[in-house]
Amino acid sequence: MNHQENDHRQAPVRLAIAGYGNLGRGVEQAVAKNPDMVLTGVYTRRDPAGVHPASGVASYPLSALAQHRGKVDVLVLCGGSKDDLPEQTPEFARHFNVVDSFDTHARIPEHFAKVDAAARAGATTALISAGWDPGLFSIQRVMGDALLPDGATYTFWGKGLSQGHSDAIRHVPGVAGGVQYTIPVQEAMQRVRSGTRPDLATREKHRRECFVVLKEGADAEAVRQAIVSMPNYFSDYDTTVHFISAQQLAAEHAGMGHGGFVIRSGNTSNQLKHVLEFSLQLDSNPEFTASVLVACARAVHRLHQAGQHGCKTVLDLSPALLSPRSGAELRADFL
Structure with a gap:
């Protein structure tokens, strides 16, 4: 099926959250605003008995993820870039489709290589470094460079x-x-x-x-x-x-x-100059980042359904992959 002609009668995309801090709580809120998504559980290194998700979804120890393969379409990793994601994303990408927000710019190539190897070995689809920078700002930098090479x-x-x-x-x-x-x-x-x-x-x-x-x-x-x-x-x-x-x-x-x-x-010529500008003003950094992660999880699910395994970044995604709307809707309302 062409992702641009997605059918709204499909079953909701089943997301799970690994890590229930500010970002994890933001993902929970974002899922509630996306009718084509459903949250299946929160996985934590803390005692699950002390973790009470606002949505009422169940909490599990992180170690329980292995038992829940087949019940999660995309795992959204909400740990930190310094210590958590360099280990967790490759580990979980062997068994789950994953999205993370790894934001240590200098280490992205290294992180990509490890996650790509793991995802290809497990025939899964992973997307790293989603958010606004890296993420949306990355797209704007590439667009600017492509449209105005000089x-x-x-x-x-x-x-x-x-x-x-x-x-x-x-x-x-x-x-x-x-x-x-x-x-x-x-x-x-x-x-x-x-x-x-x-x-x-x-x-x-x-x-x-x-x-x-x-x-x-x-x-x-x-x-x-x-x-x-x-x-x-x-x-x-x-x-x-x-x-x-x-x-x-x-x-x-x-x-x-x-x-x-x-x-x-x-x-574009010696006398003619142009300025392109993209800006964001955010009340909550983690909540907005979480909204980007959820849209990217939708894209990851579609890429996996299309048999595209390995690691991706936002630079590999078309806008249609991110949107819950059908191709006909996008052409009629947004093109």
Whole structure:
């Protein structure tokens, strides 16, 4: 069957969630908004007796997945990119169709190779690095490069709370709690939007703003210096540190909003320049990422039905594969 002519009378796609943190809860909410999907279970490394999914679906230990082969069409992996997904995605891709949100850009080729080998060995279909970056932003970078080959691409992130950088702050001696926001520099964005193709240093594109709760007796200046001089996180950026109370942190910085911009400027002839821009403004980074994962799970199920095994990325998907609508609907309403 051609995926573009999908039949709405098909049985719902059976999804399962591995990992029930912020992202897993987001997937649960996304499934509820997609009538062609059904959630079959949540699998966790915690004691399932203490995990209570909002949808009322059953919780199982992660080790129970092996017993449920044949009951899950696509497994959505909701662990972290640092320690979980490099091990879990290849492991589970041998037995299940899978989707993950692996976002360590430099390690994507290595991750792809491992998952591809596992999926081909198991005759399954896997899709890695789904979300908004990598994911939607990746598509925009490829499109810009293809449509304006004589050009330059710029990616800006924020304003948004960075979970990795916030975690780095919390490991600084003397810090009781804290968050960090990545903020694009507006002057740099305006230069890019002008189509002049500026050569921008890291410090020119983004700044970092930190809100920190000190432990009792901690030296505020020592903490500030430890943060702003931290290599790989803050030393290459203009970083501002604000000291606040625990009450302020809980009341004002519990949200997980994020977003960003991909801008491509280029020339089609010597005198004529063009600027393409794609942007996102998200109230919840994990909930939006989860919505992307669920759409990608639909595509994975269709690719598997078509016998396409191995690992894929969003760059391999057509928009029709992601959509629950039939080809006739898409042509009539969206083309």
